[in-house]
Amino acid sequence: MIGAKSRRILITGGNTGLGLALAAKLARRHKLLLTGRKSEGEVAGTLPPGAGYLVADQSDPEASAATVLRGIRDFGWDTLDNAVLNAGTGFAAVNGIDSTQAIRASLDVNLLSALLQARALYPLLKKSGGTLTLIGSVAHKGSAAVPAYAASKAGLHGLARALRSEWKADVSVQVLHPGPAKTDMHEKAGYDPGFMRSLFLAPDDVAAMMASAIAARRSPVTLSWVKYLNGGAYTGRRL
Amino acid sequence: MTRSPKRALVTGGSAGLGAAAVSLLQAGGYEVVVLDKDSPAASENPVKHISCDLASRPELDAALPELIASGPYGLIFLNAGINATGHFESIEAQAHIDVIRINAEAPMVIFARLLEAGAMRRGAAAVFVSSLSHFTGYPGAASYAASKDALAIYAKSMRRHAKSRGVSLTVAFPGPLRTGHAERHAPKGADASKPMDPAEAARLILADALAGRKSSIPGSANRTFAVLGRIAPKPVTALMRRLIYSRL
Numbered sequence A: 001m002i003g004a005k006s007r008r009i010l011i012t013g014g015n016t017g018l019g020l021a022l023a024a025k026l027a028r029r030h031k032l033l034l035t036g037r038k039s040e041g042e043v044a045g046t047l048p049p050g051a052g053y054l055v056a057d058q059s060d061p062e063a064s065a066a067t068v069l070r071g072i073r074d075f076g077w078d079t080l081d082n083a084v085l086n087a088g089t090g091f092a093a094v095n096g097i098d099s100t101q102a103i104r105a106s107l108d109v110n111l112l113s114a115l116l117q118a119r120a121l122y123p124l125l126k127k128s129g130g131t132l133t134l135i136g137s138v139a140h141k142g143s144a145a146v147p148a149y150a151a152s153k154a155g156l157h158g159l160a161r162a163l164r165s166e167w168k169a170d171v172s173v174q175v176l177h178p179g180p181a182k183t184d185m186h187e188k189a190g191y192d193p194g195f196m197r198s199l200f201l202a203p204d205d206v207a208a209m210m211a212s213a214i215a216a217r218r219s220p221v222t223l224s225w226v227k228y229l230n231g232g233a234y235t236g237r238r239l
Numbered sequence B: 001m002t003r004s005p006k007r008a009l010v011t012g013g014s015a016g017l018g019a020a021a022v023s024l025l026q027a028g029g030y031e032v033v034v035l036d037k038d039s040p041a042a043s044e045n046p047v048k049h050i051s052c053d054l055a056s057r058p059e060l061d062a063a064l065p066e067l068i069a070s071g072p073y074g075l076i077f078l079n080a081g082i083n084a085t086g087h088f089e090s091i092e093a094q095a096h097i098d099v100i101r102i103n104a105e106a107p108m109v110i111f112a113r114l115l116e117a118g119a120m121r122r123g124a125a126a127v128f129v130s131s132l133s134h135f136t137g138y139p140g141a142a143s144y145a146a147s148k149d150a151l152a153i154y155a156k157s158m159r160r161h162a163k164s165r166g167v168s169l170t171v172a173f174p175g176p177l178r179t180g181h182a183e184r185h186a187p188k189g190a191d192a193s194k195p196m197d198p199a200e201a202a203r204l205i206l207a208d209a210l211a212g213r214k215s216s217i218p219g220s221a222n223r224t225f226a227v228l229g230r231i232a233p234k235p236v237t238a239l240m241r242r243l244i245y246s247r248l
């Protein structure tokens, strides 16, 4: 693209769902490094051509931060223009109450891993005046179906608010809150949205809104039907 | 036959806001169970102490059976918390982990398991101590802010289900308190408002909890701050930056 500078972009949870949809959108113009929990063999052939892939299991937050940092260096990058911390998991609360394991996994995978990755990536983002994007959810305001998941996303919201102020001179920090999208997440979480699923947005459209929100560097941004119907997937800035 | 006594659980009951809540509850006729890694200060009304470091998952898992067996509770006060202040990137990873585990994960686990086990009576009140920071950005304490937002939203998410089991749920948003915690972490002269006496804050929070209110913001200055933070998030966060972050 004329004038569009090629960026170095990390997308965690980039091997499927929203992360992969975003990667597919950006792959032609930018250099991508994607992460996930699945092995390289399992994702072979599904990723956009040219994208790097790294296994970083976020069930151990500290190890995941170290793995991502090492992986970026091994990939030959000493700066990062964008970090999109998108990997996430959820668990439907059985009889209204989360198991201890669901509480711990939600906080570890969704919140603490992103927090420690942000901390580890700061020097790389700072060097290029980059942007840190945390992927929250509209559930960050509360959800009886997935209380621990909602809590983890509220944590990301608070983290972004604080860091946006702390790092304002060096790194743009934002949190994006997608509305429900047609990915496999709900099935994996053991949650059946029923006919409501037909109202969910297509991952591709959410990814388009993610890309323009990332380019605009604003925060917080809700990516839902309201934005979509206002042309959010087709207008707006280009990343 | 004697009437079974009212029983309360206070986490982090050995100091600060928690200790103040313990005294008030005892004065109100409650038998109090304190979950804390430190022993409570000796007093005329002894409490039952369950020792547990909430940063440790195995310790919490090991303490849960006794915690459940010590109920059923008429009131639980989930208060234990720590802070880690400084520039986010220079704070040790382990300190961030402890903040999330102690402030958010542990009270979520305790509440979920007590509710599931029926260890709270019908009509019981549960208090989640979040922070006034929920209404603003909190540069200089990013993981703390994250933990307190997570806790507040967990509580909000659980309210309806808890109600179906007869338990009311109150989220407390105290501002700066005159406790060891605040003195350790707040830079000198950092507070916009005068720190509040923990006994006063505990009194106001418990009154709101026993009245079944959804939230409790003790003190009129703090309530004003919360409103301002909601309607003008950017200037209020900028103020927090000036008052706290730039003095670290």
Ligand SMILES: NC(=O)c1ccc[n+]([C@@H]2O[C@H](COP(=O)([O-])OP(=O)(O)OC[C@H]3O[C@@H](n4cnc5c(N)ncnc54)[C@H](OP(=O)(O)O)[C@@H]3O)[C@@H](O)[C@H]2O)c1
Binding pocket: A012, A013, A014, A015, A016, A017, A018, A019, A035, A036, A037, A038, A056, A057, A058, A059, A086, A087, A088, A089, A109, A135, A136, A137, A138, A177, A178, A179, A180, A181, A182, A183, A184, A185, A186, A188
């Ligand atoms: N879909 C929605 O309706 C919706 C709505 C609001 C917010 N969101 C958020 O958007 C983000 C992406 O969601 P999605 O719908 O694309 O979900 P998805 O299709 O289930 O994909 C989740 C991604 O996260 C990765 N992941 C999960 N657990 C992991 C772990 N322990 N370690 C490392 N990676 C892990 C997965 O990698 P593996 O496949 O290798 O496990 C996968 O790449 C999440 O943060 C989600 O909370 C989604």
